[in-house]
Structures are given as C-alpha cells and as structure tokens.
Amino acid sequence: MKYKYGCDMRGMLSFQILWLLSKRQMHGEQIAKEIEKRRGEKPKAGTLYPALKELKEVGLIKGIKRGKLITYSLTQTGRESLRHAVRYFCRSFGEVFEDSR
Amino acid sequence: MKYKYGCDMRGMLSFQILWLLSKRQMHGEQIAKEIEKRRGEKPKAGTLYPALKELKEVGLIKGIKRGKLITYSLTQTGRESLRHAVRYFCRSFGEVFEDSR
DNA sequence: TGGTAAATATAGGACAGCCTATATATTTAA
DNA sequence: TTAAATATATAGGCTGTCCTATATTTACCA
Numbered sequence: 001m002k003y004k005y006g007c008d009m010r011g012m013l014s015f016q017i018l019w020l021l022s023k024r025q026m027h028g029e030q031i032a033k034e035i036e037k038r039r040g041e042k043p044k045a046g047t048l049y050p051a052l053k054e055l056k057e058v059g060l061i062k063g064i065k066r067g068k069l070i071t072y073s074l075t076q077t078g079r080e081s082l083r084h085a086v087r088y089f090c091r092s093f094g095e096v097f098e099d100s101r
Numbered sequence: 102m103k104y105k106y107g108c109d110m111r112g113m114l115s116f117q118i119l120w121l122l123s124k125r126q127m128h129g130e131q132i133a134k135e136i137e138k139r140r141g142e143k144p145k146a147g148t149l150y151p152a153l154k155e156l157k158e159v160g161l162i163k164g165i166k167r168g169k170l171i172t173y174s175l176t177q178t179g180r181e182s183l184r185h186a187v188r189y190f191c192r193s194f195g196e197v198f199e200d201s202r
Numbered sequence: 203t204g205g206t207a208a209a210t211a212t213a214g215g216a217c218a219g220c221c222t223a224t225a226t227a228t229t230t231a232a
Numbered sequence: 233t234t235a236a237a238t239a240t241a242t243a244g245g246c247t248g249t250c251c252t253a254t255a256t257t258t259a260c261c262a
Binding site for chain 2: 208210211213214217219
Binding site: 013017060085086088092 | 112114117
C-alpha cells in the first residue's frame with residue numbers, strides 16, 4: 001500500500017497548530033508532542049518549524065523567545081482566521097465525525 | 102491574506118472522495134457536486150480526475166464506464182482503507198468538532 | 203448531419219506538507 | 233569547561249492538492 005491510511009491523509013498542519021495554540025500558548029516541542037498525541041506521530045523538526053515560520057510571517061501567530069525556547073501564541077488575526085477555518089472544516093468534514101459515533 | 106481561511110486548508114481530497122463513495126456510487130460530476138456542497142467550491146476537473154485515476158490505480162476504487170459516464174465505487178480494499186482513515190481522522194481532529202458545538 | 207454541451211483526461215505549474223540531513227544556539231551535566 | 237542534550241532553523245527532495253488550459257469522447261439537438 002502506498003499510503004499509511006490507504007488514501008492520503010496529509011494536510012492541515014497549520015490548521016492544527018492554530019487550533020492547539022487557541023487552547024494555550026506553547027513552544028515548538030510542546031506543539032509537536034500535542035500533535036503526536038493526536039496523530040500518533042510527531043512531526044519532524046523539518047516539518048514543524050517551517051510551518052511555524054510561515055504562520056508567523058503571515059501574522060497569525062507570534063513568538064516570544066526566552067533562552068532556547070520560543071513560546072508561540074495566536075495573534076488577534078490568528079484567532080479570527082481560526083474561527084473561519086473551523087467553520088469551513090466542520091462544514092466540509094463534520095459528517096465524517098458524526099457518522100462514526 | 103495569503104489563504105482563504107487564514108491558514109492552509111487544502112488536503113484530504115482523496116479521503117473525502119472515498120468517504121462520499123462509501124455512501125453511494127457516483128460518477129465524477131456527482132462527486133464534484135457533493136464536494137461543492139460541503140466545501141463551497143467545486144474541485145476543477147484537473148484536480149478531481151487525476152485524484153480518481155490515482156485511487157483507481159492503487160485499487161481503492163473501481164470505475165465502470167457506460168457511455169460518457171464512469172461510475173465509481175469502492176473496492177473491498179477501499180472500504181477497509183477508509184475505515185482506518187476515518188479512525189485516524191477522528192483521533193486527529195475529532196475534538197475540533199466536539200469543541201465547536 | 204453537424205454543432206454544441208457534458209464528462210473525462212492530460213499537461214504543466216505552484217505550493218504545503220512530508221521527509222532526511224545538517225547546522226546553530228542554549229542549557230545542563232559531567 | 234567541555235560534552236551532551238534540547239530547541240530551533242535551513243537546505244533539498246518527493247508527492248498530493250490545487251490551478252489553468254487544452255484535448256478527447258460521447259450525447260443530444262437543431
């Protein structure tokens with residue numbers, strides 16, 4: 001089989017990062033661990049940090065560096081974007097979830 | 102804003118195709134319309150057909166041609182793959198739905 | 203019959219999400 | 233103070249999801 005789940009299940013990393021940060025501020029390693037809890041696998045550094053960089057560059061998150069740790073949190077824009085994204089996500093995939101309960 | 106929803110929300114087209122086909126068999130245009138109902142936008146032909154081709158090549162769906170229509174349905178393998186994919190999906194994103202109700 | 207519409211297909215390009223590998227900075231431990 | 237561990241960063245490559253544009257096949261209608 002070509003993909004782990006039969007079909008491609010990649011995607012929405014940045015969405016998941018925003019969602020996690022809406023719960024509490026975190027640094028990179030904490031984000032990686034939270035994703036691992038959900039997906040079963042930790043995104044590699046080369047996957048996660050470029051995504052964080054991009055989200056920062058477009059102004060959806062901000063990071064405060066203290067020592068070797070950078071603590072990320074949502075900006076106001078990030079919060080609003082996430083609201084729209086969640087709505088789109090639920091409209092697109094909500095029934096999949098409903099269906100399997 | 103770079104993306105429509107602030108963060109990237111692309112992805113999981115093949116997953117959604119499999120899920121739709123688990124409800125009933127459909128041809129390409131019907132699949133496109135069902136996706137439009139959910140996402141708000143119809144995938145373009147150049148997006149949808151290569152995805153269908155790939156799913157067929159890896160044996161997750163089969164297509165029966167009658168005239169200009171090709172009716173797609175899941176194979177047994179496709180059904181099993183979808184089951185795994187749904188489980189992964191719910192584990193990864195289920196709380197996003199829970200959260201927004 | 204001939205032309206248009208509908209459904210499918212393919213080419214070619216952009217970009218996000220994935221990886222491995224390597225590098226840098228900071229902290230901790232020996 | 234030096235070595236190892238931790239956190240972040242970057243380079244380079246692959247693939248799926250997106251697009252536009254073009255082509256092909258089949259159906260339908262004038």
